[in-house]
Amino acid sequence: MPSTTDTPASSPSGEPRPSGEPPASGQTNAVGASSRSGKIVRPRVAGVGRVLVVVYAILALGAFGRSLVQITEQYNDAPVAYSLSAVSAVVYIVATIALVARGLVWYRVAWVTISFEMLGVLVVGTLSIVQPELFAHATVWSIYGIGYFFVPLVLPILGMIWLAKNKPVKA
Amino acid sequence: MIDWFSYVQIAVALLAGVFCLVSGFARRAPNDYTLGATALVELLLVVQFVVALVSPAAGNPPKGDVLTFWVYMVSALLLPAAAAFWALIDRSRWSTVVLGVACLAIAVMVFRMNEIWVSPNS
Structure with a gap:
């Protein structure tokens, strides 16, 4: 059974964040039908976090577009590099969604996908310099993302900082 | 594509991007100036779209x-429209920054598009 109003943070009226949007679902405050005392929720993406989400979305679009072209036109030239392009595109798309989505599971998905990107850009970036013949064809991560102004290298770091600072909180 | 037009477009997108970023970091919510700058970038893209459609028939096909x-x-074409839509919904200064990011991304994309148009292996 839901306990009565538990903490001052979950007052039914005001949302503490200064965004002009109405609460999206019953999750914003802990007074919804599904609330128990001490329920853990993710804060809504606000402030500079929204810019992060947009940059992620643009990168996801770029990676998706590139891999679409590579796979439809010249897949057999470099199956490894191009499959990797496709995987990275999917990971960027999932990471973008995971940054925004509210559930606790999505928070973990965000960590997993962003860690994967970090690993990907470091491993593929290093390999593309040490063993250039493996990656004769460009991917988002070649030479640490030089084709994308090193955004693929910087973005996971910013993403991790943002996730660490915006942990799910007790509502 | 037409070289000089692409360069004008890149310059406009860069200026609009920097202007929106500065406005955003100066805590301004999206206003007529920043949205107007983004609209101008979008308008030039629509012109570019028509140019790219017509150019091959006028003896200027893409080499790449x-x-x-x-x-x-x-x-x-989708990017500034999406950013402007965002800016109309979320009236915070970060939306102005988003407009700036979108305009700068357009500058890079037009540069790449022009490269693809003039050079066979890019």
Whole structure:
């Protein structure tokens, strides 16, 4: 059974964040039908976090577009590099969604996908310099993302900082 | 594509991007100036779209990969529109920053599109 109003943070009226949007679902405050005392929720993406989400979305679009072209036109030239392009595109798309989505599971998905990107850009970036013949064809991560102004290298770091600072909180 | 027009477009997108970023970091919510600058970037993209459609018939076909070019072109057309839509919904200063990021991304994309148009292996 839901306990009565538990903490001052979950007052039914005001949302503490200064965004002009109405609460999206019953999750914003802990007074919804599904609330128990001490329920853990993710804060809504606000402030500079929204810019992060947009940059992620643009990168996801770029990676998706590139891999679409590579796979439809010249897949057999470099199956490894191009499959990797496709995987990275999917990971960027999932990471973008995971940054925004509210559930606790999505928070973990965000960590997993962003860690994967970090690993990907470091491993593929290093390999593309040490063993250039493996990656004769460009991917988002070649030479640490030089084709994308090193955004693929910087973005996971910013993403991790943002996730660490915006942990799910007790509502 | 037409070289000089692409360069004008890149310059406009860069200026609009920097202007929106500065406005955003100066804590301004999206206003007529920043949205107008983004609209101008979008307008030039629509012109570019028409130019790219007509150019091959006028004896100026793309030398690089056609599919890549059109993926860029369509993505570019969507980007400022999406950013402006965002700015109309979320009236915070970060939306102004988002407009700036979108305009700067357009500058890069048009640069790449022009490269693809003039050079066969890019």
